Amino acid sequence: AELVVGFSQIGSESGWRAAETTLTKQQAEQRGIDLKFADAQQKQENQIKAIRSFIAQGVNAILVAPVVATGWDEVLQEAKDAEIPVILLDRTVDASDDLYLTAVTSDLVHEGNVAGKWLADTVAGKPCNVVELQGTTGSSPAIDRKKGFEQALSGHDNLKIVRSQTGDFTRTKGKEVMESFLKAEGGGKNICALYAHNDDMAVGAIQAIKEAGLKPGKDILVVSIDAVPDIFQAMAAGEANATVELTPNMAGPAFDALAAYLKDGKAPAKWIQTESKLYTQADDPMKVYEEKKGLGY
Amino acid sequence: MQASSDNILSAVRIDKGFPGTKALDKVDFHLQRGEVHALLGENGAGKSTLIKCLTGAYRRDGGSILLDGVEVDPRDTFEAQRLGIGTVYQEVNLLPNLSVAENLFLGRQPRRFGVVDIRAMNRKARELLSEYELELDVTRALASYSVAIQQVVAIARAVDLSGKVLILDEPTASLDAHEVAMLFRIVRRLKARGLGIIFITHFLEQVYEISDRITVLRNGRLVGTRNTADLDRRDLIAMMIGRELAAEIHAVQAAAAEGGEPRYRFRNYGRRGRIDPFDLDVRAGEVVGIAGLLGSGRTETAEVLFGAHRADSGTAEIDGRRVELSSPRAAIRQKFGFCPEDRKTAGIVGDLSVRENIVLALQASRGWTRPISRTEQNRLADLYIRALDIRTADREKPIKLLSGGNQQKAILARWLATEPEFLILDEPTRGIDVGAHAEIVRLIESLREKGMSLIVISSEIEELVAYSTRIIVLRDRAHVAELGGERITAHQIVEAIAATNERRAS
Amino acid sequence: MTSIVRIYLARLLPQLIALAAILIAISMTFPGFLNLEIQNGRLYGSLIDILNRGAPVVLLAIGMTVVIATKGIDLSVGAVMAICGAIAASSITSGHSLFETILITIAVGILCGIWNGILVAVLDIQPIIATLVLMVAGRGIAQLVTEGAILTFNDAGLIFIGSGSFAGLPMPVVVWLVFGVLVALLVRQSALGMLIEAIGINRQASTLSGVLTPVLLIAAYMLSGLCAAIAGIIAAADIRGADANNAGLWLELDAILAVVVGGTSLLGGRFSIAASVLGAIIIQAINTGILLSGFPPEFNLIIKAAIIVFILVLQSPRFRTAFAFLAVPRRAAKTTEQEAK
Amino acid sequence: MNKKYLPLTATILIFVLSYALCAAQYPNILSTRVIGNLLTDNAFLGVAAVGMTFVILSGGIDLSVGSVIAFTGVFLAVVLEHTSMHPLAAFALVLAITTLFGVLMGMIIHYLEMPAFIVTLAGMFLARGMAFVLSIDSIPIKHPFYGTLKGFYYKLPGGGRITLIGGLMLLVFAVGILIAHRTRFGTNVYALGGGTATAKLMGVPVASTTIKIYALSGLLAGLSGIVFSLYTSAGYSLAAVGVELDAITAVVIGGTLLTGGSGFVAGTLVGIFIQGLIQTYITFDGSLSSWWTKILIGALLFAFILLQKGIIHLSRDARQHA
Numbered sequence A: 001a002e003l004v005v006g007f008s009q010i011g012s013e014s015g016w017r018a019a020e021t022t023l024t025k026q027q028a029e030q031r032g033i034d035l036k037f038a039d040a041q042q043k044q045e046n047q048i049k050a051i052r053s054f055i056a057q058g059v060n061a062i063l064v065a066p067v068v069a070t071g072w073d074e075v076l077q078e079a080k081d082a083e084i085p086v087i088l089l090d091r092t093v094d095a096s097d098d099l100y101l102t103a104v105t106s107d108l109v110h111e112g113n114v115a116g117k118w119l120a121d122t123v124a125g126k127p128c129n130v131v132e133l134q135g136t137t138g139s140s141p142a143i144d145r146k147k148g149f150e151q152a153l154s155g156h157d158n159l160k161i162v163r164s165q166t167g168d169f170t171r172t173k174g175k176e177v178m179e180s181f182l183k184a185e186g187g188g189k190n191i192c193a194l195y196a197h198n199d200d201m202a203v204g205a206i207q208a209i210k211e212a213g214l215k216p217g218k219d220i221l222v223v224s225i226d227a228v229p230d231i232f233q234a235m236a237a238g239e240a241n242a243t244v245e246l247t248p249n250m251a252g253p254a255f256d257a258l259a260a261y262l263k264d265g266k267a268p269a270k271w272i273q274t275e276s277k278l279y280t281q282a283d284d285p286m287k288v289y290e291e292k293k294g295l296g297y
Numbered sequence B: 001m002q003a004s005s006d007n008i009l010s011a012v013r014i015d016k017g018f019p020g021t022k023a024l025d026k027v028d029f030h031l032q033r034g035e036v037h038a039l040l041g042e043n044g045a046g047k048s049t050l051i052k053c054l055t056g057a058y059r060r061d062g063g064s065i066l067l068d069g070v071e072v073d074p075r076d077t078f079e080a081q082r083l084g085i086g087t088v089y090q091e092v093n094l095l096p097n098l099s100v101a102e103n104l105f106l107g108r109q110p111r112r113f114g115v116v117d118i119r120a121m122n123r124k125a126r127e128l129l130s131e132y133e134l135e136l137d138v139t140r141a142l143a144s145y146s147v148a149i150q151q152v153v154a155i156a157r158a159v160d161l162s163g164k165v166l167i168l169d170e171p172t173a174s175l176d177a178h179e180v181a182m183l184f185r186i187v188r189r190l191k192a193r194g195l196g197i198i199f200i201t202h203f204l205e206q207v208y209e210i211s212d213r214i215t216v217l218r219n220g221r222l223v224g225t226r227n228t229a230d231l232d233r234r235d236l237i238a239m240m241i242g243r244e245l246a247a248e249i250h251a252v253q254a255a256a257a258e259g260g261e262p263r264y265r266f267r268n269y270g271r272r273g274r275i276d277p278f279d280l281d282v283r284a285g286e287v288v289g290i291a292g293l294l295g296s297g298r299t300e301t302a303e304v305l306f307g308a309h310r311a312d313s314g315t316a317e318i319d320g321r322r323v324e325l326s327s328p329r330a331a332i333r334q335k336f337g338f339c340p341e342d343r344k345t346a347g348i349v350g351d352l353s354v355r356e357n358i359v360l361a362l363q364a365s366r367g368w369t370r371p372i373s374r375t376e377q378n379r380l381a382d383l384y385i386r387a388l389d390i391r392t393a394d395r396e397k398p399i400k401l402l403s404g405g406n407q408q409k410a411i412l413a414r415w416l417a418t419e420p421e422f423l424i425l426d427e428p429t430r431g432i433d434v435g436a437h438a439e440i441v442r443l444i445e446s447l448r449e450k451g452m453s454l455i456v457i458s459s460e461i462e463e464l465v466a467y468s469t470r471i472i473v474l475r476d477r478a479h480v481a482e483l484g485g486e487r488i489t490a491h492q493i494v495e496a497i498a499a500t501n502e503r504r505a506s
Numbered sequence C: 001m002t003s004i005v006r007i008y009l010a011r012l013l014p015q016l017i018a019l020a021a022i023l024i025a026i027s028m029t030f031p032g033f034l035n036l037e038i039q040n041g042r043l044y045g046s047l048i049d050i051l052n053r054g055a056p057v058v059l060l061a062i063g064m065t066v067v068i069a070t071k072g073i074d075l076s077v078g079a080v081m082a083i084c085g086a087i088a089a090s091s092i093t094s095g096h097s098l099f100e101t102i103l104i105t106i107a108v109g110i111l112c113g114i115w116n117g118i119l120v121a122v123l124d125i126q127p128i129i130a131t132l133v134l135m136v137a138g139r140g141i142a143q144l145v146t147e148g149a150i151l152t153f154n155d156a157g158l159i160f161i162g163s164g165s166f167a168g169l170p171m172p173v174v175v176w177l178v179f180g181v182l183v184a185l186l187v188r189q190s191a192l193g194m195l196i197e198a199i200g201i202n203r204q205a206s207t208l209s210g211v212l213t214p215v216l217l218i219a220a221y222m223l224s225g226l227c228a229a230i231a232g233i234i235a236a237a238d239i240r241g242a243d244a245n246n247a248g249l250w251l252e253l254d255a256i257l258a259v260v261v262g263g264t265s266l267l268g269g270r271f272s273i274a275a276s277v278l279g280a281i282i283i284q285a286i287n288t289g290i291l292l293s294g295f296p297p298e299f300n301l302i303i304k305a306a307i308i309v310f311i312l313v314l315q316s317p318r319f320r321t322a323f324a325f326l327a328v329p330r331r332a333a334k335t336t337e338q339e340a341k
Numbered sequence D: 001m002n003k004k005y006l007p008l009t010a011t012i013l014i015f016v017l018s019y020a021l022c023a024a025q026y027p028n029i030l031s032t033r034v035i036g037n038l039l040t041d042n043a044f045l046g047v048a049a050v051g052m053t054f055v056i057l058s059g060g061i062d063l064s065v066g067s068v069i070a071f072t073g074v075f076l077a078v079v080l081e082h083t084s085m086h087p088l089a090a091f092a093l094v095l096a097i098t099t100l101f102g103v104l105m106g107m108i109i110h111y112l113e114m115p116a117f118i119v120t121l122a123g124m125f126l127a128r129g130m131a132f133v134l135s136i137d138s139i140p141i142k143h144p145f146y147g148t149l150k151g152f153y154y155k156l157p158g159g160g161r162i163t164l165i166g167g168l169m170l171l172v173f174a175v176g177i178l179i180a181h182r183t184r185f186g187t188n189v190y191a192l193g194g195g196t197a198t199a200k201l202m203g204v205p206v207a208s209t210t211i212k213i214y215a216l217s218g219l220l221a222g223l224s225g226i227v228f229s230l231y232t233s234a235g236y237s238l239a240a241v242g243v244e245l246d247a248i249t250a251v252v253i254g255g256t257l258l259t260g261g262s263g264f265v266a267g268t269l270v271g272i273f274i275q276g277l278i279q280t281y282i283t284f285d286g287s288l289s290s291w292w293t294k295i296l297i298g299a300l301l302f303a304f305i306l307l308q309k310g311i312i313h314l315s316r317d318a319r320q321h322a
């Protein structure tokens, strides 16, 4: 019989998330897997409910993109008791690793780190005031990308984070917060770089910078994370400088691992890390844009 | 006056002001043990306010209250209840969503093992109400009963709460003769037990029937306290309104309507479950009175005629032309008007000013795109405030702050402003003082003389006799008799109600 | 005329005081706050940011005020914003002219309002729940239109509505100013305002007086839908893309808050559009102030809560009466003295 | 039958019907596992919804519950991580805090005469803000006592379980029903919903009742937070966003009027089950995209309300013609 896999997705809060969903469905279709999709509307309790329902239905495997790291032990144990392998997508959990088959994720701290390194290398010792647009307060990407970035900056005394505020991962808030940063820092004259926890906020902030009469990408360097198509357009226009890719195709490696496991019981590595690739203006942004724009971002 | 030892409740120099009004100005009031003390005055004289100050519903600005010679200061009505003061406030003040039994025993439900003993409570409630000849399902929500029944429940509750003092603020406004007689029997019994009873009403017959002493307020001031036996009716009215009243209700027979074709013709008109189909003809310049016992379907008749409840059988014709009275709006388009009985929930728009309440129906019928100019609104409001003698500080006062009787007049003004040709009045004189009462009766007559057709529902048979050219008697949601011409006398009406009663019984 | 102005001022006084207090508080912590300069032919500065960023909530609050006056509430405005933003973006990218796009979008917003209105007025569903249906489903509809992605566009005309300027003011400010004045005029120069208040205070009495209750109720929700549509266009134009996932998210709460800060009772009845607009500006001033203050974001909510409680306490009837007593203690004391003698 | 039970009966009827419909399509829905999950997964929501029912019955509303749940979780996690306090003591402490929080909101609502909607909205900001200040990280709770508590469950035949928290929710409902219908406080709650001014004239202690109502809601939100922390073994400041709306929806689907004064605590339980059923159905279906999920939830919500209206309307008419 064909393979039935349940997929508990966090929700649809961003274009990146939509792309992940699209790709997961595509990948499942290519492999002839019957994917049961459940959108949790950003709520952990809904994810737990969904996993329990999957167990009750008796699916063959479960994919989860956990909304938060904690609180999974019990339900994962239930899945294990029911002998249903669970694979974590794009974020890991705070649970014993024998409760799941494998985790296909990128390293969020590493992403921040890559962005920070790029900035440190780019300014090369010149003094530089950085403003930071954080993700949703309390969300793990916001915490980890901040941490990684700060790690990369430590030791570079010329780089200083002067303002850091949440932009909720959205364009609108990114723009609004950037406007106030610009006002607060002498009309933007004191700002040399912007670090945004995702591209959407960066795109919003770029507009704010332009409206303030400055040139994003030149007067203020812009580095962000995710590598969604729109940031490549901005890079092509010289308005953004760098982005760190978070691939939305987590499901491909996950299905591969699952297939191998089901075929001959070969347990994959506990962590399949996706690449955190850095793109800059030098990487032919328009070409990447064309590649990416059909992926449901 | 010094508080004598016989006084069970004394109020000394009570002051109470509202923004823009001095509702009570150093009012003294002494209630003796074992007396029924009528508290009288025009609408807005301050009667209800005094009651509310005595029972802690309002904080008074000054003065003191003595209960049994001891100074008390009830901070809220709960405390007043504990002190043994039971009160029926003006307008039914019970909770429509609670069951009858819960309303009766709110705050003192019988308990067993720490939880409310619902069965005992319902039993006690039934016992309590049986004294009032009410056989109700006490578990049903109060809202499912008529205003009159709610009133009786409110009285039963207050009586049950009153260890020392019972206060009744216009308890009889929505009761008919039968219920009133029953209430008086109970009041007499309590009086014999030594309670002090304060009784507020606008029915002077009732005052003379039941009260021992009378205190009159006017414009928030004490006019005086007299023994009922020593005060004749004319003097009492003079005390209340500060002048002689030309005539109360002139009990003259209204001119019988000239023949002529009826303008309004309802055939087989009715609505299932509410009012049995009836035929009704009304001529121009005619007042059709509707009489009946409580719950006989008078209000339902009015509501069906006005389209508030759509008729599901029969036809309506005006001047021989078929009309659909499917909604109040449709009725208003045919120049109908309707003053509802329950002014608090169906009449006033509380937070709007007196002016806005008066122009509301006219504005609604003109549609929102054609606003009545402010000057015109002011003119209309002033006109009717003067014409109906509405007592208000100014026309911009929110109507909910007016006294009950004055609210009623403002609603009447709302309809008069639309210049209706067919006006339905459901208990128009309820809660209205003698002076205003006479004015409204006069108004009804003058409207009739101008050629308007009126339907008037009233529990006051005397009043119906005074202005009706014809009377319909209702019973059990059906029109059962019609009296006209010579036959319109109080006696005949009572007979008609009773006769149909017997016929049903047999 | 002057007396009307005075009545107006008296009504708006608490809001004006609150706004002034907040602006002063911000400018004390952040000195450059009140600076205004002309840049690229338009006013530029934090004060303008407040007016500009406040545009969506101001617009939503205008519609919300009328709905609340009818004793209703409209939880769906955030979702309707998202729907309309998505419709606008997809219409403009599929080649419709700006005029057509705006027309279609506004029609969709009004349609959403009619849906809510019918649920409330005809099916007699409680407003919170009736509009909750569209609040939940509406965001789904918006995402359906954009397929969960941010639908970007480059139409200069549409972008102009979001970030252009007119007479030195940002377009969103111009839009809400003009729209607010229009609605206020419409409501107060016709009998609409009074009839709506009457419905909100006593629906039964109003119906019995011949007020066309269902139609007016539906109209109120239509207005709210219209406001949400305009807010949706502005929000999309601002970021040059329709973000169905996040546009207007939780803004319904801000709009309700604005109405209440503006002093309109949630129980329906008396309302003031101007006061609600001020309320929305107050809320945006708080938000902008927090951003300028440089506190870590963990504190945003606490600061906001504290300021809101403070403003509401100042406005509460109890506090005002207590204040009135403090203002006239002398006379009161005198009368009691006299009485003692 | 008494007219006031009509909405409740309608709700139960609808639930049974739709459960049968779902089971016809997916027989697995009848398994004890699904039934057990229905209890366990909705336990925290149910507990909070009982408090919400009281608040709504009194004519108020409490928007702070979701945030209070998050605060409770974070507080417990922080306390258990950084101190050696026993979880039971921590439970008592946090319940005291959330109850006090409710008391404060009740006092502001009553004494300052401010609308509950706004006061509790500010409370919602405040509670979540406090959670952020305590910690923005999600903190696992590893205390062995949590494991012990989770070990208490009753195994149903067929693999389902009645867990401690599921049982606790049923208990809270039972107590809630008792309080609502068999205590003077309960009647006072209904009285407030019938009209504060009138209730006051009838001698209902409005101040203390209002404060007690919000205290109860705070207490139950705290309890719900404990349940949630047991459910996830963690504290997280972003948890339980929007739970207040779910609770309000459950209360209203359960037949309680938002205007106050009419409704049943038991109805809320059915409301919770109906919502749980919608979720379960959608997961079992598993073919819906994110957006269609939202649209379907909205549509089903609408359908339930409409059905309820219809049933009530029909039976009213029937009785009138009888």
Ligand SMILES: Nc1ncnc2c1ncn2[C@@H]1O[C@H](COP(=O)(O)OP(=O)(O)OP(=O)(O)O)[C@@H](O)[C@H]1O
Binding pocket: B018, B019, B021, B022, B023, B041, B042, B043, B044, B045, B046, B047, B048, B049, B050, B090, B391, B401, B402, B403, B404, B405, B406, B431, B433
């Ligand atoms: N809450 C209030 N605020 C302002 N004014 C009020 C308030 N309550 C009553 N008044 C005013 O106080 C005066 C006395 O009103 P009150 O209700 O005591 O009259 P009443 O004698 O009971 O009249 P009625 O016979 O019509 O019931 C009236 O002028 C009324 O408008």
Ligand SMILES: Nc1ncnc2c1ncn2[C@@H]1O[C@H](COP(=O)(O)OP(=O)(O)OP(=O)(O)O)[C@@H](O)[C@H]1O
Binding pocket: B144, B145, B146, B147, B148, B149, B174, B292, B293, B294, B295, B296, B297, B298, B299, B300, B301, B341
């Ligand atoms: N004695 C009673 N027992 C039970 N229900 C009653 C009784 N009297 C009236 N009712 C109910 O109250 C409602 C009142 O009917 P309606 O308002 O038409 O009566 P009415 O003649 O206008 O009396 P009222 O004097 O109350 O205005 C009716 O629907 C009836 O069911």
Ligand SMILES: [Mg+2]
Binding pocket: B047, B048, B049, B090, B169, B403, B404
């Ligand atoms: Mg009175």
Ligand SMILES: [Mg+2]
Binding pocket: B298, B299, B300, B341, B426
């Ligand atoms: Mg009647």
